[in-house]
Amino acid sequence: MDHLAPLPPNTTAQTLLHISHLTVQLHTRHGIIQPLHDFNLTLHHGETWGLIGESGSGKTLAMLAVMGLLPRHAQVQGSIRLNGQELLGGSEKDWCRIRGARIGMVFQEPMTALNPLQRVGDAIAEPLRLHRQLTAADARQQAIAWLERVGIAHAAERWRDYPHQFSGGQRQRIMLASAIACKPDILIADEPTTALDSTVQTQILALLQRLVAEEGMALILISHDLALVAKHVEQLAVLRHGQLLEQGRSQDIFQHPAHPYTRTLLAARAQLGQQLGQRHQLPVQNQS
Secondary structure, three states: OOOOOOOOOOOOEEEEEEEEEEEEEEOOOOEEEEEEEEEEEEOOOEEEEEEEOOOOHHHHHHHHHHHHOOOOOOOEEEEEEOOEEEEOOHHHHHHHHHHHOEEEEOOOOOHHOOOOOHHHHHHHHHHHHHHHHHOOHHHHHHHHHHHHHHOOOOOOEEEEOHHHOOHHHHHHHHHHHHHOOOOOOOEEEOOOOOOOHHHHHHHHHHHHHHHHHHHEEEEEEEEHHHHHHHHHHEEEEEEOEEEEEEEHHHHHHHOOOOOOOHHHHHHHHHHHHOOOOOOOOOOOOOOO
C-alpha cells in the first residue's frame, strides 16, 4: 500500500473517520486469537460516540488500531480512513504525523502513560514542537496556558513538576491537555476516570465534555460504564468478545435495546432510566 500523502487541513466534510470490517488477530503462546472481528464505525465531525463493553470486549483494541499502536505481531484486516485517507499500511513516520496532530488519545492510566522523568509542561510542549513547529519558548508558554485551562493551579510554576507530584485527577487533566494541545479532529478517551473517586470523576468528565465542545472535536469515549456513556455521548456502540452487537443513537438503544446482552447491561443499571434524555453540562471545578 502506498504511504500516506500529506493530510489536508481540517475539513467540514461530513465523514471524519470510517472504520470498515476491522479485524485483528494476535499470535500468543496459546495460538492465534481474534480479539476483534468485523468492527465497523463511522464518525462525523463533532460527533460523540461511546464504545462500551466488558474488559476484553475489543473496544480499546479497536482504538489502538486507529492510533497505529497495536503490537508488532498483530495482523490487521479491513480499512481505517481519516478524511478519506487510508491509514492502514502506512509507515511509522506516517502514524507519527497522525498521533497528537489529527487524533489525540487519553489513556486509561496516566501514571504509566506520562513519562515519570519528563516535566509535565514538556509533555504538553513536545507535541506542539513536533506538529506545530513552535519554538521551545512558545511551546512552553502554550503548555502553561493549557495547564491553566484544564484547571492546574499555579501552572506557571508547576509546569516544571513531574507526574508523581500530582494527584490522580490532576494527572488525568495533564494527559487531557497533552492529548488536545494540537487541537486534533478526534479525541479518544479510554476509561478516563478509572481509579478516581466519584467527585473527581464528575469533574474530569465535565472538563472533557466542555473542551470537546469548545474545540469542536469529535469524541470516542471508551467505557464499561453505561451510566457514564449515557450522560456524555450521542451515539453508542456495544461490543462483546470482539463482536459489535449493536450501534445507534444512545437514547434509542437505551429505550429499545435490540441485543439481549445490551438488555442485560441495562437491567443491571436500572437507575439509568432517570438519566435518559438528560445529557447535561456539569459544573467544572478548577482543581482536583
